[in-house]
Amino acid sequence: MKSVLAETAGKIRSMEIRGAGKIAREAVFALKSHAESLDDQNSSAFITKMRSAGEVLLSTRPTAVSLPNAVNIVLSGMNGEDDTGEIRAGIVSRADDFIERSNSAVRKIGEIGARRISDGDTVLTHCNSQVAIGCILEAHRQGKDIEVFATEVRPRNQGLLTIKTLNDAGIKTNFIVDSAARYFMKNVDIVVIGTDAVTVNGSVVNKIGTSQIALAAHEARTRVMVAAETYKFAPKTLTGELIKIEERDNSEVLSPEIAEIMPNVTVRNPAFDITPAEYIDLIVTEEGAIPPEMAYIIIKDYLGWKIGDFDRDF
Known part of the structure; x- marks a missing residue:
């Protein structure tokens, strides 16, 4: 079974997921799911894997700026001095906040x-x-x-x-x-x-x-x-x-x-x-x-x- 990350990347690349806003929200959800699925205890290894996940998503659609901005917002707060649980919680929190603000932006x-x-x-x-x-x-x-x-x-x-x-x-x-x-x-x-x-x-x-x-x-x-x-x-x-x-x-x-x-x-x-x-x-x-x-x-x-x-x- 494909991971949420791999499935989302494939759908963005094939344009099954389309529209800059939806691409950003789906990519952020994939990062959140990926963070929750990793069981690494070493914070450096966890950060490396999350950055690799971000690269996978960034490679799918080179023009949609919403994608690197969304990835940056979710992953830029990672700090190697924190333990893995804190880093994961930060990613989940930023991802949830981004999705909520994105949906709110459409209404506004x-x-x-x-x-x-x-x-x-x-x-x-x-x-x-x-x-x-x-x-x-x-x-x-x-x-x-x-x-x-x-x-x-x-x-x-x-x-x-x-x-x-x-x-x-x-x-x-x-x-x-x-x-x-x-x-x-x-x-x-x-x-x-x-x-x-x-x-x-x-x-x-x-x-x-x-x-x-x-x-x-x-x-x-x-x-x-x-x-x-x-x-x-x-x-x-x-x-x-x-x-x-x-x-x-x-x-x-x-x-x-x-x-x-x-x-x-x-x-x-x-x-x-x-x-x-x-x-x-x-x-x-x-x-x-x-x-x-x-x-x-x-x-x-x-x-x-x-x-x-x-x-x-x-």
Whole structure:
């Protein structure tokens, strides 16, 4: 039987577990379960095994900054001078606290973001972001008459999950192909998206196609609001580190049978792109709404990273 750690890592890698927030919560739960399963009495050995567990999780999705932030929060408090029981208890406590705060953040962001959606607005959303959808659902719960355009999100079709949620909530929804976003932008009042990472200059890394939608919105003078928990901000971009953009397997785009008869064709399948800060009007976090150029404040004041932390993963 697979351990919770191995099973979670496999599911994150295969995208059975998806969405930056859910990835972070599931990874933290896996670390907690792993800590509880280890019977090492030697504190150094215990810490080494927990750091190895963190590395296993970090290797699964290189772009989702929520993952290293979550691992850092849970494992950074390990102290070799403590006995194993104290270290384990600290990990369990930090993990439980992270999961609780993460779930609370989704609710708070929904409440704050809904204030920016007006009665009668038409909203466009891209991908399947729990926090972005939470803003739309909360606006609907408040009795605002809204309509949504949701993209299909090729090649993995996460938009199907989005339209199911919106449909079940009774929200009038239009399902469109990704390339139709510019065509319908003239009908849209606000774009509401999530993100996998926010850099120090306020640029956001989100599902491939987001930057094109933001560019179309900028041209059409349509507002763009990003919903992001604070643990999606990328501390290492303070020192100039670039976020690695993950490329997925070519089988997501072309079947192996078709690819085999086209030896001169290379499939490029980036999972994310970067949207410049100048195309974003507002970033909504559980701590409040900020303009993108103030992203550094979240990194400085809420994530607890120090300059000396940047040469390690956690």
